Amino acid sequence: MRIDLHAHSTASDGTDTPAELVRNAAAAGLDVVALTDHDTVGGHAEAIAALPEGLTLVTGAELSCRLDGVGLHMLAYLFDPTEPDLARERELVRDDRVPRAQTMIGKLQALGVPVTWEQVARIAGDGSVGRPHIATAMVELGVVGSVSDAFTPQWLADGGRAYAEKHELDPFEAIRLVKAAGGVTVFAHPGAAKRGQIVPESAIAELAAAGLDGIEVDHMDHDDATRARLRSLASELDLLTTGSSDYHGSRKTCRLGDFTTDPEIYGEITRRAAGAFPVPGAGGRAAADA
Template identity: 75%
Template structure:
């Protein structure tokens, strides 16, 4: 059984529509896929409809943008929560609404640095999705400023604290855990050891999150080398946390393939059993 619990569609910063994502996941031989767009559930309906004719199970979720009290950016994967629960819904809308002024601010900074990116370009690339840095990075690739999207995520450009970086409204991670739990969901800290993305959250903060109800750590991820995975697996065991594996698939925007890292079926069963806000969806 092959289970990928972290993917993105055009509802946020992926390049596959939700329906294409489902079809591609089935074609890749996955049995279970989670749709975890950034701070939005906008792709749920289309993804669910696309299950017809497949043997795939869909896990609904989201990747929540968080920032610790010390200012460290992190992402929280939230699974199988009730998307209509008002408190989490309102908090997600606040984060989502902050994406547009943030993107405009980064565009202004890039223009001041001589990069002729425009809001119209970025909005075209984002389409109906929740606008984010990867859309700006894609515009920079189109302009020939950088060769790949990844090359835009450096201190020279869009990385955390980079020359064109602008902060955004984000969840406090402890509040994110509380809100997701209140909506019947399950929380997993996404790529906690991804040093290339910037400063990582200290182990003592992860321990405090575990004590506050965090369910797991995403251990098997393309941004984690073998020593990092070993360390995180040991930390999870020490704290009594689940460990997951995922691709963090973004379609053509990244070179990662669906199912490149996967989750143990027993861990997935425990995630599904803990959730009370929603259930995994299969074609009828």
């Protein structure tokens, strides 16, 4: 059983539509895929309507958080999307994305990069605009060679020359809200130091004490030593360990199923969830009518 619990669509900063994402997940030989767009559940309905037979969809979101000035992402699975408090916080984060992007574009222009809001808005389409869309614009302009190359202190990394803050959740509050909505929380790529500053292990211990369910260990931004260290930490803190591709379509080099989650861990996540249930595919739109 092949399970990938972290993927993005055009509802945020991926390049596959939600329908394309689930079809590509099935073609990649996955049995389970999670749709975890940034701070939105806007792609869930389309993904469910297109869900192929034999593929199960885990609904979720990747929540933007900040702790002591350090940005982090919290994967939330199988929560009730209509729970008002969590929905309100997601909306606040999304509403702040446009002025934040415009601020970063202004900083880039001051640095001599001729990026425009119109270009970034075209790239984002109907998705929730974010730094990867700005990075894609920089690739189009030939300023950087890849999206990853834009996420450096020189450009868009946390604290970088063109970085701008946005509204983000306190991760302890995120855990509380997701739990109240019946969901399960997993700290996404906690050791991804190449992206910028990471929170210390002591903070992960505090999050575990507050109800964090797990940490994402097997991820493209973790080397072997980091994975071993995180797996040991998870054992000490009694946290679940997941593996995921963090797929963004053509925007990143990772492929669906590059890293996967153990079926027993997946089973425990579904047992803990009370806000929603995994959706089994029934061959396209039949899934939405079930």
